[in-house]
Amino acid sequence: MKIVNSVPPVSDAVKYEAWKKQWSVQEGLDIHLYISDQCHPEQMLLFSKILFPDFVVIDDGVFLERNFTKEVFDDRWLEAAGDVSKVERILNYVHVYDIFGQCNEPVSESVFLQLSHVIAFSWGMVLREKFPGKNFCVEASNSEDDYGPVITFFSVGNGKDCASPEGGVVE
Known part of the structure; x- marks a missing residue:
């Protein structure tokens, strides 16, 4: 067994x-x-x-519905010169602490980090299921430059790897 x-x-x-x-x-x-x-x-x-989010699809980009506004998309689209992956990476960025912003009890940093990896794993499965013709990089990270653990995803071309070692290509 x-x-x-x-x-x-x-x-x-x-x-x-x-x-x-x-x-x-x-x-x-x-x-x-x-x-x-x-x-x-x-x-x-x-x-x-949170584990199985809804998405907005626009200009060949896939975005978390909870984060999406047309105004912010348009601003980021211009800043990124139409690079859909860059816009996805920015707009799909979620701080795990913000999901539990009203939690007044102490929680181990380890719990938030574990949860970020579970959410990233789940998003990868959902993206594979909902967008079988696309490849995505799903990243869970905990950089000192950031406010606790974060998760994001963005599309990548065939055969391309994610920029960070913590991410993984979802095919």
């Missing part, structure tokens, strides 16, 4: 570990039971819109 993980095991999940500790018998407690006990279905459904 072989177990194949879709995403790496979760680490630094403080709330999950605290939940487990409240039980005198912890055998059999797992993430699925935690979700059953602590998470509301509506929250899970709404979060699926």
Whole structure:
């Protein structure tokens, strides 16, 4: 028997570990039971819109619907001299901290970083499914020059690699 993980095991999940500790018998407690006990279905459904986003397609570019405005697109289009990949990279940029902007509880930086990689993985799957004729680079990064972990994606030509070692071409 072989177990194949879709995403790496979760680490630094403080709330999950605290939940487990409240039980005198912890055998059999797992993430699925935690979700059953602590998470509301509506929250899970709404979060699926982050993992499986809606898109706007314009001028052969693919953009996150949540980030897209025609005015900003037009400005960036001019700045990038019509380079659709550059415009995609800018407009599809998401700070993971901003997704949870109202979270008042302390959260490990590790959790945000893990989440950025899960979101990037999911976006890659969605982009492959929704745009089978296009190649995309999906990047999850955590640069000191930025405000925490970020995710973006942009189209790349056939055979081209992503600019950063953390990204990967989605075909």
